[in-house]
Amino acid sequence: ARPKVGYFYSGQPVNNILSDFIKNLKVENIKSTPVVVSEDTTVYDAIVTLFLEDVGTIYVHNKGMLTGVVSRKDFLKIAIGNTDIHKVPVGVIMTRMPNIAFVRDEDSAYDAAAKIIEHEVDSVPVVEPITCENGKAGFKITGKVSKTNITRLFYDLCNDKLGGF
Amino acid sequence: ARPKVGYFYSGQPVNNILSDFIKNLKVENIKSTPVVVSEDTTVYDAIVTLFLEDVGTIYVHNKGMLTGVVSRKDFLKIAIGNTDIHKVPVGVIMTRMPNIAFVRDEDSAYDAAAKIIEHEVDSVPVVEPITCENGKAGFKITGKVSKTNITRLFYDLCNDKLGGF
Numbered sequence: 551a552r553p554k555v556g557y558f559y560s561g562q563p564v565n566n567i568l569s570d571f572i573k574n575l576k577v578e579n580i581k582s583t584p585v586v587v588s589e590d591t592t593v594y595d596a597i598v599t600l601f602l603e604d605v606g607t608i609y610v611h612n613k614g615m616l617t618g619v620v621s622r623k624d625f626l627k628i629a630i631g632n633t634d635i636h637k638v639p640v641g642v643i644m645t646r647m648p649n650i651a652f653v654r655d656e657d658s659a660y661d662a663a664a665k666i667i668e669h670e671v672d673s674v675p676v677v678e679p680i681t682c683e684n685g686k687a688g689f690k691i692t693g694k695v696s697k698t699n700i701t702r703l704f705y706d707l708c709n710d711k712l713g714g715f
Numbered sequence: 716a717r718p719k720v721g722y723f724y725s726g727q728p729v730n731n732i733l734s735d736f737i738k739n740l741k742v743e744n745i746k747s748t749p750v751v752v753s754e755d756t757t758v759y760d761a762i763v764t765l766f767l768e769d770v771g772t773i774y775v776h777n778k779g780m781l782t783g784v785v786s787r788k789d790f791l792k793i794a795i796g797n798t799d800i801h802k803v804p805v806g807v808i809m810t811r812m813p814n815i816a817f818v819r820d821e822d823s824a825y826d827a828a829a830k831i832i833e834h835e836v837d838s839v840p841v842v843e844p845i846t847c848e849n850g851k852a853g854f855k856i857t858g859k860v861s862k863t864n865i866t867r868l869f870y871d872l873c874n875d876k877l878g879g880f
Contacts, residue, residue: 568733568736568872568873569872569873571733572869572872572873573873594795597791597795600791601788601792606788622787622788622791623766623771623787625791626762626765626787626790626791626794627766629791629794629795630759630762630794630800635795659869660869660870660873663866663869663870663873664870666866666870667866667867667870697862697863697865697866698862700862700865700866700869701828701831701832701862701865701866702832703869704737704824704825704828704865704868704869705825705828705829705831705832707733707734707737708733708734708737708738708825708828
């Protein structure tokens with residue numbers, strides 16, 4: 551175990567200590583690699599990618615710009631219906647911008663958890679603003695924060711693995 | 716906002732404060748209602764239940780005793796295959812006891828997060844030991860703790876909603 555340094559004194563309630571600590575953890579320190587496909591990828595191929603990469607959410611781009619998101623739940627709904635998943639592209643079934651909750655690198659782990667809980671989603675993409683070829687403003691995807699990331703963070707908080715923060 | 720009471724003094728590192736606080740939160744205080752079906756339920760009916768109840772995991776019982784678990788990921792894998800989901804019962808595709816990680820009411824929120832991360836599952840059932848008709852020992856399902864519960868707890872930790880603990 552690491553030596554115990556940085557001893558702490560405070561007149562703050564313990565909830566505030568927790569709150570301050572968590573709000574200082576940045577998205578860039580907890581985000582993981584996003585899995586991104588293009589809009590013309592078939593639903594079937596996107597599902598195969600979901601399994602191969604072992605993720606719960608697929609992000610969709612058009613010329614590098616975030617345009618949509620498809621969750622395991624969305625895929626399951628399509629898979630049990632009458633849709634031909636070998637023909638329909640993910641662009642048809644995805645949730646489209648601007649209806650996607652996202653975070654930025656400089657947001658806190660708390661901000662990411664708040665977006666996930668308040669929007670009732672499994673993950674949020676981490677984005678950076680970019681300007682498209684046609685001059686339209688948009689976002690490129692640089693990562694994601696999922697319920698798994700938050701659960702792992704919660705787990706690590708008790709395991710002395712967060713010395714670097 | 717609640718009045719700030721219970722001011723805190725300690726010579727402990729902040730990680731230890733967090734760790735102690737989190738390890739004192741009990742499963743019984745954060746668990747949610749499990750969705751349980753019997754082994755002879757068809758895969759299709761179980762998926763419909765998954766959507767109606769808006770959960771990510773279905774637990775399976777036989778005469779009140781926990782026998783299996785099926786996740787959204789398991790269902791998706793079956794749904795894109797050649798299985799007739801209207802005929803096959805969940806008992807055929809479920810992960811069976813004893814290969815199910817579970818927790819008890821008196822375990823901590825940390826224990827639940829640890830089981831979820833270490834076993835790479837979306838949720839763990841909360842169980843109590845029972846004795847079956849044939850005298851065999853087993854568990855009945857009294858709740859579940861999912862990544863959503865842990866993410867919500869993390870969120871609440873920053874929102875001053877945990878005064879009761």
